[in-house]
Amino acid sequence: xxxxxxxxxxxxxxxxxxxxxxxxxxxxxxxxxxxxxxxxxxxxxxxxxxxxxxxxxxxxxxxxxxxxxxxxxxxxxxxxxxxxxxxxxxxxxxxxxxxxxxxxxxxxxxxxxxxxxxxxxxxxxxxxxxxxxxxxxxxxxxxxxxxxxxxxxxxxxxxxxxxxxxxxxxxxxxxxxxxxxxxxxxxxxxxxxxxxxxxxxxxxxxxxxxxxxxxxxxxxxxxxxxxxxxxxxxxxxxxxxxxxxxxxxxxxxxxxxxxxxxxxxxxxxxxxxxxxxxxxxxxxxxxxxxxxxxxxxxxxxxxxxxxxxxxxxxxxxxxxxxxxxxxxxxxxxxxxxxxxxxxxxxxxx
Amino acid sequence: xxxxxxxxxxxxxxxxxxxxxxxxxxxxxxxxxxxxxxxxxxxxxxxxxxxxxxxxxxxxxxxxxxxxxxxxxxxxxxxxxxxxxxxxxxxxxxxxxxxxxxxxxxxxxxxxxxxxxxxxxxxxxxxxxxxxxxxxxxxxxxxxxxxxxxxxxxxxxxxxxxxxxxxxxxxxxxxxxxxxxxxxxxxxxxxxxxxxxxxxxxxxxxxxxxxxxxxxxxxxxxxxxxxxxxxxxxxxxxxxxxxxxxxxxxxxxxxxxxxxxxxxxxxxxxxxxxxxxxxxxxxxxxxxxxxxxxxxxxxxxxxxxxxxxxxxxxxxxxxxxxxxxxxxxxxxxxxxxxxxxxxxxxxxxxxxxxxxxxxxxxxxxxxxxxxxxxxxxxxxxxxxxxxxxxxxxxxxxxxxxxxxxxxxxxxxxxxxxxxxxxxxxxxxxxxxxxxxxxxxxxxxxxxxxxxxxxx
Numbered sequence: 001x002x003x004x005x006x007x008x009x010x011x012x013x014x015x016x017x018x019x020x021x022x023x024x025x026x027x028x029x030x031x032x033x034x035x036x037x038x039x040x041x042x043x044x045x046x047x048x049x050x051x052x053x054x055x056x057x058x059x060x061x062x063x064x065x066x067x068x069x070x071x072x073x074x075x076x077x078x079x080x081x082x083x084x085x086x087x088x089x090x091x092x093x094x095x096x097x098x099x100x101x102x103x104x105x106x107x108x109x110x111x112x113x114x115x116x117x118x119x120x121x122x123x124x125x126x127x128x129x130x131x132x133x134x135x136x137x138x139x140x141x142x143x144x145x146x147x148x149x150x151x152x153x154x155x156x157x158x159x160x161x162x163x164x165x166x167x168x169x170x171x172x173x174x175x176x177x178x179x180x181x182x183x184x185x186x187x188x189x190x191x192x193x194x195x196x197x198x199x200x201x202x203x204x205x206x207x208x209x210x211x212x213x214x215x216x217x218x219x220x221x222x223x224x225x226x227x228x229x230x231x232x233x234x235x236x237x238x239x240x241x242x243x244x245x246x247x248x249x250x251x252x253x254x255x256x257x258x259x260x261x262x263x264x265x266x267x268x269x270x271x272x273x274x275x276x277x278x279x280x281x282x283x284x285x286x287x288x289x290x291x292x293x294x295x296x297x298x299x300x301x302x303x304x305x306x307x308x309x310x311x312x313x314x315x316x317x318x319x320x321x322x323x324x325x326x327x328x329x330x331x332x333x334x335x336x337x338x339x340x341x342x343x344x345x346x347x348x349x
Numbered sequence: 350x351x352x353x354x355x356x357x358x359x360x361x362x363x364x365x366x367x368x369x370x371x372x373x374x375x376x377x378x379x380x381x382x383x384x385x386x387x388x389x390x391x392x393x394x395x396x397x398x399x400x401x402x403x404x405x406x407x408x409x410x411x412x413x414x415x416x417x418x419x420x421x422x423x424x425x426x427x428x429x430x431x432x433x434x435x436x437x438x439x440x441x442x443x444x445x446x447x448x449x450x451x452x453x454x455x456x457x458x459x460x461x462x463x464x465x466x467x468x469x470x471x472x473x474x475x476x477x478x479x480x481x482x483x484x485x486x487x488x489x490x491x492x493x494x495x496x497x498x499x500x501x502x503x504x505x506x507x508x509x510x511x512x513x514x515x516x517x518x519x520x521x522x523x524x525x526x527x528x529x530x531x532x533x534x535x536x537x538x539x540x541x542x543x544x545x546x547x548x549x550x551x552x553x554x555x556x557x558x559x560x561x562x563x564x565x566x567x568x569x570x571x572x573x574x575x576x577x578x579x580x581x582x583x584x585x586x587x588x589x590x591x592x593x594x595x596x597x598x599x600x601x602x603x604x605x606x607x608x609x610x611x612x613x614x615x616x617x618x619x620x621x622x623x624x625x626x627x628x629x630x631x632x633x634x635x636x637x638x639x640x641x642x643x644x645x646x647x648x649x650x651x652x653x654x655x656x657x658x659x660x661x662x663x664x665x666x667x668x669x670x671x672x673x674x675x676x677x678x679x680x681x682x683x684x685x686x687x688x689x690x691x692x693x694x695x696x697x698x699x700x701x702x703x704x705x706x707x708x709x710x711x712x713x714x715x716x717x718x719x720x721x722x723x724x725x726x727x728x729x730x731x732x733x734x735x736x737x738x739x740x741x742x743x744x745x746x747x748x749x750x751x752x753x754x755x756x757x758x759x760x761x762x763x764x765x766x767x768x769x770x771x772x773x774x775x776x777x778x779x780x781x782x783x784x785x786x787x788x789x790x791x792x793x794x795x796x797x798x799x800x801x802x803x804x
Contacts, residue, residue: 011638011641012645015641015642168785171730172780179759180765180773183765186765187768290742304650308657311657327645
C-alpha cells in the first residue's frame with residue numbers, strides 16, 4: 001500500500017511539472033514580449049516624468065542610446081536577456097509557481113482591486129467550489145437513490161425512464177441547456193437573474209444571500225444534466241453486483257429485497273461509486289470554464305476564460321496550475337480510495 | 350470476455366430498438382450532409398463571415414413556418430428577382446418597364462423595401478417607380494433621372510424606401526388616404542388601407558419604368574426586396590445570415606470532426622494498449638505510466654491554451670482532440686489484451702515463431718473489435734460537444750460555420766435576452782441529435798459486448 005501511494009504521488013507530481021512545462025512552453029515567448037514591452041514603457045515613462053534627464057543630453061542619438069542602455073540594464077537584471085526556454089529561467093519560473101507566486105496580472109484585477117494573481121485566484125476559487133461541489137453532491141445523492149431504485153426493479157417504468165433520461169441528457173451540452181434556461185427563466189419568465197454575478201459589492205452583508213440566489217439557475221442546470229448519467233452508472237454497478245453469488249445466496253435465504261439492495265449491494269458498489277464521485281468532482285471543475293462563461297458565474301472558469309480572451313498570461317499560468325492541482329488531487333484521492341477498497345491493490349498484487 | 354462473431358453482433362444489434370433508432374438518425378444526418386454538400390455551393394459557406402454576401406437578407410427574421418401557428422401573419426421577407434419585362438417605343442421615346450408582382454397576405458407592414466438595379470444607358474434616362482395596389486389605386490413613388498453620361502455606361506443603384514423623394518411624392522397623394530400621413534414611414538403608407546392605417550392584403554404590382562430619348566436603355570439587373578420579419582426555414586441572425594445554410598453545413602462538419610477524432614483516437618488507444626499488454630513487464634509499466642500522465646492532464650484548459658497559442662484551425666483542433674482521446678481506450682484495451690494473450694492459440698502462434706506484430710494484428714486485435722466499435726460510437730458525441738464548446742467560447746475555426754460557432758454568435762448578440770429562440774434552439778438540438786445517434790449505437794453495441802448489462 002505504501003509503495004502504491006508513493007508511486008501515485010510521484011506520478012502526480014510528474015504530471016504537475018509536465019503540465020506546467022507545457023503551459024510555460026506554450027505561452028513563454030508571448031510572456032517575454034509582454035514583459036519586455038512593460039520594461040520599455042516603464043523606462044520611457046520614468047524619463048518623461050523627470051525632464052532633467054532629457055536636458056542633460058546634447059544630441060538625440062546620445063539620449064536614445066542612454067534610454068536603450070537603461071532598458072538593456074533592466075532586462076539584464078530581471079534575467080530577461082536569456083530566452084524563456086533557458087533552463088535557468090524555466091527553473092526559476094517553476095519554482096516561483098510551486099510557491100504560488102504567480103506575479104501580477106497584466107489586465108485583470110480581483111473584485112477587491114488587487115492585481116496579484118494569487119489574490120484573484122483565491123477570491124474566485126471558493127465560488128467555483130461552492131457551485132460545483134454543491135451540484136456534484138446533489139447529483140450524486142439523487143443519482144445513487146435513483147440508480148439503486150432502478151436496479152431493484154430492472155425493466156420497470158422507473159428503470160426505463162432513468163436509463164433513457166441518462167442517455168438523452170448525456171448528449172446535450174450543459175452550456176446549451178444553460179442558454180435555454182437563461183432564455184426561459186430569466187427572460188421569458190423572470191424568475192431568476194440572467195447574470196450569475198451579484199450586483200452588490202462583496203463586502204455587503206447580504207452578499208452571501210445574493211450569491212446563493214444567483215447560484216440557483218446554474219445549479220439547477222448542472223444538476224438536471226448531471227443526475228441522469230449518475231443514476232445510470234450506479235444502476236449498472238448495482239446490476240453487476242446483484243448477479244453475484246452472495247446476493248443470490250441472500251435472496252434464497254429470504255432476506256427482503258430492500259435490505260439486500262440498500263445495505264448489501266450498495267455497500268459493495270460503494271468503491272467504484274466513490275471513485276467516480278471523486279473523479280467527477282474534478283471533472284466538473286474543468287468543465288466549469290464553459291458553464292461559468294454562459295452563466296457569468298464569477299468563479300475560476302470565467303476567470304480563465306477572461307484571461308484567455310485578453311491574453312493575461314500570469315493569470316492563465318496561475319489558473320492552469322490551480323486547476324491542475326485540484327484535478328490531480330482528486331484523481332489521487334480517487335486512486336487512494338480505490339486502493340483502500342480493493343484488496344488486490346492494497347496487498348500490492 | 351467471450352468472443353462474439355460479427356454475424357452474432359449483427360443479429361443482436363438488429364434486435365435492439367435503440368441501435369436501430371441510432372442507425373436511422375445517423376442515416377438521416379448523413380443524407381442531410383450529402384444534400385448540404387450538393388445543394389449549397391461551397392462558396393456560400395466560405396462566405397459565411399462575409400457581410401456583403403448577406404446584404405439582401407433580413408436581420409433577425411423568424412422562420413417562415415412560424416406563420417403557420419400565428420393568427421396574425423408576420424410579413425415574409427421577399428426577394429423578387431424575375432420581373433416581367435416590357436419594352437415599348439413610340440417615336441423616338443423608348444420605355445423599358447419592369448413589373449414585380451407581390452401577393453401580400455400578412456397582418457403587419459413590411460419593414461422596408463429596396464429596389465436594386467443596374468442599367469446600361471447613354472444620356473440621362475428617367476426612372477419612374479410606382480405601385481398598383483390591390484384596390485386599384487396607383488401610387489407614384491419616385492421619378493428621378495439617372496446621372497448623365499455621354500457614352501454608354503453602366504450604373505448601379507439601390508433605391509431605399511426611406512428615400513425622402515418617395516416620402517414627398519406620397520405626401521402629394523395624401524388625399525387618397527383618410528388619415529394623417531405625418532410621421533408614417535413609406536411602407537406603412539404604401540401597404541395601408543385607405544380608411545385606416547392597417548395592412549391591405551392582396552396583389553401589389555411594383556412598376557419600374559425607364560424612359561429614354563433616342564437610345565434604348567437596358568436594365569441588366571433588377572431586384573426588388575420587400576423587407577419582412579420572417580425568412581427561410583430557419584430564419585436569419587443578427588448579421589443577416591441564413592441560419593438554414595449554417596445548420597445544414599454544420600452537419601457534415603460535425604460528423605467529420607466526430608468520426609475522425611473518434612476513429613483515430615480509438616485506433617491509437619487500441620494499438621497502444623494492446624502492445625503494452627502484450628509485451629508486458631517493463632514496456633507495459635513505462636507505457637502505462639505515460640498513459641497515466643496524459644490521463645491526468647486537464648483537457649479543456651489545455652485545449653483552450655493550445656487553440657489560442659498554436660492555431661485555431663479545425664484540423665489542428667482535431668489533432669489535439671485525438672491526443673487527449675486515446676487514453677481511456679488504451680487502458681481498457683491493455684487489460685483486455687492481458688486476457689486474450691493467455692489463450693492457447695496466442696501461445697501456440699508465438700511458439701511457432703510468429704512475429705509480435707503479426708500476433709497482435711491477427712490474433713489479438715480482432716478479438717477486441719466489437720469493443721472498439723462500441724467505443725468509437727461512444728466517443729463521437731464527446732468529440733462533437735468538445736469542439737462545439739471550444740467554438741462556443743470563440744476559440745473555434747472562424748472559416749467554418751459549425752453549430753458551436755452559431756451558438757457563440759447567438760450568445761455574443763444576446764439572443765437569449767432578446768428572445769431569438771430560432772437562433773439558440775436548432776444548433777443545440779442538432780448537436781444533441783447527432784450525439785444521441787452515436788450514443789444509441791454505442792449503447793446497443795455495449796450491451797452486446799458486455800452481456801452483464803443486459804439484465
